[in-house]
Amino acid sequence: MLEVERREVPVGESITVRVHDGTNRPIEDATVEAGSRRYRTDSRGICKLTLQSPGFWRLTARKPPTDRIAYRMATGLVRAVPRSTTTPSRIRSGPT
Numbered sequence: 001m002l003e004v005e006r007r008e009v010p011v012g013e014s015i016t017v018r019v020h021d022g023t024n025r026p027i028e029d030a031t032v033e034a035g036s037r038r039y040r041t042d043s044r045g046i047c048k049l050t051l052q053s054p055g056f057w058r059l060t061a062r063k064p065p066t067d068r069i070a071y072r073m074a075t076g077l078v079r080a081v082p083r084s085t086t087t088p089s090r091i092r093s094g095p096t
Helices: none
Strands: 002-004 008-010 014-019 031-034 037-040 046-050 055-062 074-081
Touching (some): 002 055
Parallel strands (some): 008 074
Antiparallel strands (some): 002 014, 014 046
16 A cells, blocks of 8 residues: 555655555555656655656555565555745734
8 A cells, every 4th residue: 555645745845655565564665656756665664755846646656576475556646736936925014
């Protein structure tokens, strides 16, 4: 299974992905793909990735089978949104 901490993230901001099996055990050293970029999960089944352009991104997690375990591919969808180019203006009260 592939879990994403958020389904929407600003471009350039990192996002945490967790890969685990059906009993919630982390899957170490799984490959998580986002477009042409690849990331590896750590011993907790976690990796951080950064999406560099806006749009919908399909994340795919894979791990080759071992002698004892066969893994299934898992996918998730994340939307990378442009960072706001404007900052909210502050409203001042009182004399100017």
